Amino acid sequence: MGFDGFGRRDFLRGVGATGLMAGVPAFGSVDPARVVHEVAAPGAYGGQAAPKYSVKFAVCGMSHDHIYGMVEAVKRGGGVLVAAYGAEPDKVAGFTKRYPDVKMAKSEDEILNDASIQLVLSSTVPNERAPLGVRAMKHGKDYLSDKPGATTLAQIDEIRKTIAETKKIYAILYSERLEVKAAVKAGELVQAGAIGRVIQTINIAPHQIVQKGTDPYAGGAGGRPDWFWEPVKYGGILCDIGSHQVDQFLFYTGSTQAEVVASQVANVNHPQKPKFQDFGDMMLRGDKGFGYVRLDWFTPDGLGTWGDGRLFILGTEGYIELRKYTDVARSKLGNNLYIVDKNQARYIDCNNLELPFGPQFVSDIVNRTHTAQDQTQCLLAAELVVRAQVKAQMVTLKA
Numbered sequence: 001m002g003f004d005g006f007g008r009r010d011f012l013r014g015v016g017a018t019g020l021m022a023g024v025p026a027f028g029s030v031d032p033a034r035v036v037h038e039v040a041a042p043g044a045y046g047g048q049a050a051p052k053y054s055v056k057f058a059v060c061g062m063s064h065d066h067i068y069g070m071v072e073a074v075k076r077g078g079g080v081l082v083a084a085y086g087a088e089p090d091k092v093a094g095f096t097k098r099y100p101d102v103k104m105a106k107s108e109d110e111i112l113n114d115a116s117i118q119l120v121l122s123s124t125v126p127n128e129r130a131p132l133g134v135r136a137m138k139h140g141k142d143y144l145s146d147k148p149g150a151t152t153l154a155q156i157d158e159i160r161k162t163i164a165e166t167k168k169i170y171a172i173l174y175s176e177r178l179e180v181k182a183a184v185k186a187g188e189l190v191q192a193g194a195i196g197r198v199i200q201t202i203n204i205a206p207h208q209i210v211q212k213g214t215d216p217y218a219g220g221a222g223g224r225p226d227w228f229w230e231p232v233k234y235g236g237i238l239c240d241i242g243s244h245q246v247d248q249f250l251f252y253t254g255s256t257q258a259e260v261v262a263s264q265v266a267n268v269n270h271p272q273k274p275k276f277q278d279f280g281d282m283m284l285r286g287d288k289g290f291g292y293v294r295l296d297w298f299t300p301d302g303l304g305t306w307g308d309g310r311l312f313i314l315g316t317e318g319y320i321e322l323r324k325y326t327d328v329a330r331s332k333l334g335n336n337l338y339i340v341d342k343n344q345a346r347y348i349d350c351n352n353l354e355l356p357f358g359p360q361f362v363s364d365i366v367n368r369t370h371t372a373q374d375q376t377q378c379l380l381a382a383e384l385v386v387r388a389q390v391k392a393q394m395v396t397l398k399a
């Protein structure tokens with residue numbers, strides 16, 4: 001198995017004879033024959049000439065740049081973007097530059113009252129997403145929200161009530177699972193029993209406030225808006241970026257019931273924004289497994305991407321580690337999956353995998369199914385992160 005930028009010869013030259021001898025017992029315990037390097041196949045959605053289904057969709061709110069990933073996912077599945085509305089002039093300018101042919105609406109109502117639109121996407125200010133989604137469903141449309149899809153328990157109750165009344169779909173794009181190829185592959189392995197029964201997930205989810213990568217459509221590439229610093233508007237750190245991680249806990253453990261055992265938040269290093277939370281963690285217990293989540297806004301510039309997201313999945317017969325967005329000091333490529341079972345250790349490069357969410361989600365809209373995302377699990381994740389946020393102890397560390 002090769003390593004980018006740091007190969008076996010470099011290591012041998014660097015460590016020297018004395019250092020190498022000192023490490024003999026450790027190196028002697030590794031049998032190279034038991035380490036396998038694989039490249040994941042594209043999967044069921046690879047190489048398709050054209051999507052099977054098509055729907056007309058619109059964007060209604062683009063406050064967070066996640067909207068670009070949401071649009072592209074639905075387009076991959078056969079969605080046709082027919083209209084868009086945004087409240088912020090700078091976001092509208094960026095969106096029309098990316099999609100110059102899209103019809104720009106003058107209001108939310110113009111989108112909601114258009115009977116030809118089947119699906120509404122939104123990354124509006126987080127605490128406004130659920131009320132908008134409820135309105136969309138009452139107007140006969142399915143809805144795809146950016147995360148978090150709700151910021152209060154009352155909003156979640158209203159979402160569930162409206163789903164029951166309208167039979168519409170309220171989806172939340174937990175992109176750190178649904179739009180990460182290594183996470184998709186991990187799901188396939190878990191469901192195939194590759195590591196036995198899943199016992200626990202551990203999610204380490206660092207983020208970066210001002211993203212200095214090359215992607216102009218990254219969430220923080222242009223700085224952060226005022227609502228980003230206000231927990232009432234963004235939901236708090238556990239509700240916001242924690243929603244990705246709790247979705248993964250439920251999905252990989254298969255838990256259908258769960259509770260927040262403990263949670264805490266802190267503002268460690270942003271005194272100029274006293275309401276902001278730059279650190280948080282939580283412990284979860286489900287009916288089929290355990291979970292731990294750590295969140296922060298402390299990714300250093302030297303990493304080269306917005307966060308070194310890690311996922312550890314412990315099973316009764318092995319374990320999986322995902323290095324989602326980079327492989328620190330080894331490769332700038334993401335979608336790295338490591339799996340160890342009773343027979344061997346494997347590294348799987350997942351970059352060739354085709355993402356299934358878009359085609360599955362469009363199919364769900366057409367066929368009234370829930371293949372792309374289980375509706376109950378989607379909202380349970382949303383509920384758990386709100387409960388974690390409400391329950392969280394605010395901690396002040398000594399200087």
